Amino acid sequence: MFAMKRLTYRFSSFPCHYGMLILLLCILCTLSCRQPAAEETQPDATADAAVEPQLQSADLIFVGIPADYRIFDTSSFGNVDAPLNYIHVAILEVDGDSLWVIDATAKRGVHRHPLDTLLADFTLRDGSLPSLVVMRLVNADDPARFIAAAKQYIGQPYDFDFSLTNQAQYCSELVYNSFLSPGNQHLLPLCPMDFNGSDGKIMPYWQDLFDWLKAPVPQGVIGTVPNDMCSNPDLRYVTTLGSSKL
Numbered sequence: 001m002f003a004m005k006r007l008t009y010r011f012s013s014f015p016c017h018y019g020m021l022i023l024l025l026c027i028l029c030t031l032s033c034r035q036p037a038a039e040e041t042q043p044d045a046t047a048d049a050a051v052e053p054q055l056q057s058a059d060l061i062f063v064g065i066p067a068d069y070r071i072f073d074t075s076s077f078g079n080v081d082a083p084l085n086y087i088h089v090a091i092l093e094v095d096g097d098s099l100w101v102i103d104a105t106a107k108r109g110v111h112r113h114p115l116d117t118l119l120a121d122f123t124l125r126d127g128s129l130p131s132l133v134v135m136r137l138v139n140a141d142d143p144a145r146f147i148a149a150a151k152q153y154i155g156q157p158y159d160f161d162f163s164l165t166n167q168a169q170y171c172s173e174l175v176y177n178s179f180l181s182p183g184n185q186h187l188l189p190l191c192p193m194d195f196n197g198s199d200g201k202i203m204p205y206w207q208d209l210f211d212w213l214k215a216p217v218p219q220g221v222i223g224t225v226p227n228d229m230c231s232n233p234d235l236r237y238v239t240t241l242g243s244s245k246l
Contacts, residue, residue, distance in 0.1 A: 055134065056094055058143035059238055060175060061101065062230045063088035063122050064131035067197045071208040084131055085203050086226035089171050090118055091150050091178065092134070102150045102178075104169040106160070110153045132241035137179060137187065138234050150178035162218050164190075172224040188232060193223045 064084035090103035092115070099115040107121070122130055140146070159168035169177065179187045195206040195217050202217050210217045229235070 134238040135235040
């Protein structure tokens with residue numbers, strides 16, 4: 001089981017007047033009006049690659065929450081038996097004995113930071129972690145190429161417009177643009193974005209988010225979303241990191 005320290009950054013620890021800033025696409029954390037430096041310099045010693053020796057650079061970490069989880073409903077933590085809604089994906093980098101991620105979030109834009117920072121950001125209101133499913137591209141012959149490509153985007157802002165043509169990235173867009181063949185062909189496909197649950201309705205998390213943004217849910221628009229990417233047959237399952245209460 002993935003070893004980690006007790007995290008003190010808690011969803012429930014913020015004053016209520018920050019509640020509306022907690023989640024902006026693919027991030028369970030408060031928004032900050034200051035953009036941090038593009039790379040943190042000190043990895044946390046508890047995010048140790050030796051703990052999970054099967055992990056390797058360019059593995060993808062998909063963050064899954066219950067499909068009925070709501071962003072702003074503090075009275076409910078979601079049904080743990082509900083199907084998962086994958087709301088975020090991050091690219092893992094193994095650097096010696098330390099685990100880092102490169103991802104795109106509303107809080108930091110495209111950024112490289114220790115895995116423990118991701119875990120803290122996505123700690124849920126009840127102090128538990130969401131499901132953290134690790135997937136790997138089948139026949140990934142050169143993971144270093146994907147990492148190098150992702151690092152070229154560090155410092156770009158978060159893509160609130162979900163556009164494939166601007167100079168900004170959302171989480172799965174960063175993965176799409178980083179996973180390229182030696183001939184610069186995309187290895188993961190685009191598709192009509194689907195934010196619906198099994199009942200055919202927009203899942204509460206996404207509806208809450210786009211209502212907050214005062215924007216329509218881009219249902220059916222060509223792009224990429226973590227739910228679809230996670231089920232891609234070109235990705236294989238590696239492991240699930242622990243989701244115990246911290």
